[in-house]
Amino acid sequence: MNHTLVEEIEEEYDEYCKDRERNTDTMYAKLSDYLKGMIAMLIRDGSYIDLEMAEELTQEVLMTIATDKIHTFEKKEAKFTTFCTAIAKNKALDYVRKRNRHRMNSYEAMAEEGYEFTGHQMYQNPERLLILQESRLGQIEAVKKYLQLLMNQKGKPYRTVGCCYTMVLFHRYHPDSKELSSPGWAFEEIREDTVEDSSSRFAREINEWFPRFGLYWGEEFVDGLDEQEGDVYISDMIFGEHFKTKDLENWSLRMRNKLRREMLEEACDILE
């Protein structure tokens, strides 16, 4: 952290607060120097640092601060530079989220983003393609981890199985669906099966779908299945007890939050 630069920007800002008509060019030039490095760090792509994009995002952040946000900041204990840091961080994270999303799309969609990856052009820039593909492989690793965490869940096995069908298997059969998950489809698929049969089918299908993943039901799940209602028909549970199709949706929502937390924990654990 460059303390001198921070102090200089804070002084410039204090002066600006005293005289709102004052020329702010120097303050923004210093802010640009201050924020660019952080933005570059946040949008870093493996070993690749896109300085051009960092510059572009910095300019957008400065524009947002100058035309809109600066008037909403009231200096108390927190510094003006930290306020600007928060805006820059949010901008950079939005950019990375969009970039990650694009990367999961087709080559055609990526071509629109500036990657020329069609036909013979595809391998004309191997360094850039390598960075992109390794990043996509990283995303695939994350999916594998996500699915394995899902299959390792402790708790009621019928809930886990229900979530597997609602959140995941649905997409195998409805690849172009606008629905992001489907409790209705899941319910119809599993209602006539026992929890054990449904879980076996899921394991078989997920490994047919992604043969490299080698996914399996975790110990916690298997123990739960042995102890609880593995041989009970799901329709009997749904109608015989207090469950409704809607429950699959609620379980999935809770499961997503739980898995997100576990994924973040894994991301933190790796380097500890």
Place this chain on the structure above:
Amino acid sequence: MDTHLTVEDIEKYLNTSDLSEDYLLWLEQASAHLASCESCQKTLQRAMSADAVCEEAGLQEALRLAEKEDEIRRSILICKLSQMREQTRMAEIIRLLQTGAVSPYILQMSDLSGRQTAVRGETGKSAEELELTCEDGRLKINIYGRDSGHPVTVLLEQEGEPPVVCEALWEEASGQWSAVLDAPRQESTFELYILS
């Protein structure tokens, strides 16, 4: 902030809607730490990658992407090979891989404690069979089911290592192609492409 960012810190950092006074005071500390800690920068990158999969729409797209894993891995291999280029048959190897007609054998070193065979294709004349033996840090691959008329190249790919290209030799007596390479790392999964 003297210690590494915790899961709570990472979650808080990824929150893009808070600009409260408390949040800014915390962010000042977190940003100062992050700027000087490469390990936390890497954690944050991993967390962002994980976060993309956890969103409802993100999971759907990530599943679509995972369907293309073979294609992506092959593309990575081609990139690496096109940066090597010193081998005489490299252009031809790259062309073969680009057509997508060759699939790898995906193998695990832990399975190679003795002799392992891998078979592909129809049983009978068109079947290709690999026999793998690992001894003294060397991996020997015997390739059955290919005639002597066309040279055979073995390509070994393992994550984190440059690909290894090895021309197989025809062994007249046993009527097979054979290649010997440095064995992949123990406990690793590796891929073998047999190119002709």
